[in-house]
Amino acid sequence: MANEDILKRTLSDSGDLKGASLGTRILVNRLRVELRANPTTLSAKLAELKDYIARNPAAAAELAQA
Amino acid sequence: MKNEFLTPAEAAERIRAGAVMTIAGDEALMAQLPQGKWIGGSTVYFMTQAGGKVDRERLFCSTLPEGSTANVRHLGVADLPGLADGYAAGGITLIIIPAFSQAHARFAEDGATYPRLFDQPLLGWISGVHLDDIGSVAPSVFDGATGTRHHEGAVLLHVALPQGAQPRLDIVNLFSQSEDPAQTVTFPEGGFAVKKAVINGAEVDFADYVTQHGFDTRLPLVADYAGANINVSFRAVDSVAHEVQFYAPVFPGVEYRLAAPQGDYVASFAAQAGTGGERMLSCNCILNYLYGELEGRSTGGFTGPVTFGEVAYVLLNQTLVKLDVAA
Incomplete structure (x- = not known):
């Protein structure tokens, strides 16, 4: 499981996810846009990202390296 | 394959x-x-x-x-x-x-x-x-x-x-975002067709803006999805209806820029x-x-x-x- 701080930073940043797969980039972009529109949804967006990583373990490494 | x-x-x-x-x-x-x-x-x-x-x-x-x-x-x-x-x-x-x-x-x-x-x-x-x-x-x-x-x-x-x-x-994707931040466009409403856009902090009639600024509509709008360039292409600019149509939807909250001109494809x-x-x-x-x-x-x-x-x-x-x- 990815470090929660890394995932929060991933969602609150707007930078490139260097080395991440195309699918991870598109998903994270959607979560970032939705979070910017409604900052109170952080927990829900974090949960969605964690679920994605749980099903796609390689994504955790991608985000840790980004 | x-x-x-x-x-x-x-x-x-x-x-x-x-x-x-x-x-x-x-x-x-x-x-x-x-x-x-x-x-x-x-x-x-x-x-x-x-x-x-x-x-x-x-x-x-x-x-x-x-x-x-x-x-x-x-x-x-x-x-x-x-x-x-x-x-x-x-x-x-x-x-x-x-x-x-x-x-x-x-x-x-x-x-x-x-x-x-x-x-x-x-x-x-x-x-x-x-x-x-x-x-x-x-x-x-x-x-x-x-x-x-x-x-x-x-x-x-x-x-x-x-x-x-x-x-x-x-x-x-051969297209990348223009480096001119003045060409950053956001849309208050999403969809395949829009009337309004926000450019340089001001809401504009996007059809008029595209026409007046001579956008080359063969170039797409490009969004940066965490490092992946994602295009939205112009379909039509209707100055009478004051509407710009696209081949894919634009989304509110996403920043787009017109693509930088490119050479031979x-x-x-x-x-x-x-x-x-x-x-x-x-x-x-x-x-x-x-x-x-x-x-x-x-x-x-x-x-x-x-x-x-x-x-x-x-x-x-x-x-x-x-x-x-x-x-």
Whole structure:
């Protein structure tokens, strides 16, 4: 499981996810846009990202390296 | 992955032998094919080894690696959110949707929110027709399992790949964002058509702005999705209705910039796409075909249908989608 701080930073940043797969980039972009529109949804967006990583373990490494 | 231009008889023989295939071509040819593990979509434009061409005599057939198994589904518009329910573990899913259909619009606007959509490579394209036939002939898709033609919904080929196969889905987008921050555009409302935009902090009539500032609408708007350049192409600028139409939806909260001008498409493509296209499943956009003047010009080994929209998880414009399945 990815470090929660890394995932929060991933969602609150707007930078490139260097080395991440195309699918991870598109998903994270959607979560970032939705979070910017409604900052109170952080927990829900974090949960969605964690679920994605749980099903796609390689994504955790991608985000840790980004 | 094997990419070939086949006659309908040759394609039928391949299907009867049990091959798992995606097929592109004139709908009259696909209607002749037997039932099997295939999906198809209409187009008469192709990128071939010899260059871009219109072909109504043969079918562009991509055969998945030997040992692949597949499940074919047609989903109606209301069932699209459940498309990942058919994902085979460790596999890939191919999708074809008819242009101008409700499914095209719904997938484009909502697809990124579908549950588990990103859990495996999802790629495909939007079927089309000859440009002279737009408005008189409806683009179609084929469910090969039943041999049924559809003008609505999506056909899906859920593929379980042979043991050890490593699929990798990516895009080749020759466009990048203009470096001029003054060209940053956001939209208060999303969709395939907009009236208002926010540029430099001010809300503007976007149709008027595009016209007055001489936007080259052959260039797409480009958004930066965490480092992936995602295009939205202009379809029309209606100064009377004060509306700009696109070939994919724009989304509120996403920052777009007009693409930086590029040079010759074929030369740029050769520099960016690299080699190895022969073994990849790929499709390219009708707008690249037109604006890049690809008829008779080759993009190397990257062959496949020329489409009215591309899918790499979500709907794309003016982009080449490629899938490599390494053993």
